Amino acid sequence: MVEVEFERRLERLFADAPELPDCGAFAEGVERRLDRGWTTRRWLIGAAGVAGGIIGASQLVMSNIVQRVENAEDSARILRTGLGQVAPQAEWMSLLGSGGTMVWIASGLAVLAMGFVLTRVIEEI
Structure with a gap:
């Protein structure tokens, strides 16, 4: 007994520790x-952000992004004309509608799913 x-008394003494006279100055x-x-x-994070932005912009400029976009537009135009020629022969192409609405919706949902997966992976790290 x-x-x-004794243990209870000891626990109470440790729980109610006395204040030291210089606690205000320490805080x-x-x-x-x-x-x-x-x-x-804040300054270091801001400087790192500016440096990252400059590096990213220089990488975009050096990667010929304008030429790649033009090539992608040409590829899309060729694909659209090819699909236009095949469309009368296939009934399933009617799902695309005018402008390929279903394809855009499916692509958007795929991008959204990838975003969810990416945020989940980042949270796990």
């Missing part, structure tokens, strides 16, 4: 250091 009472010092660190962090 004595041990249980102010910690807050000052944290605030100073945030300013530095």
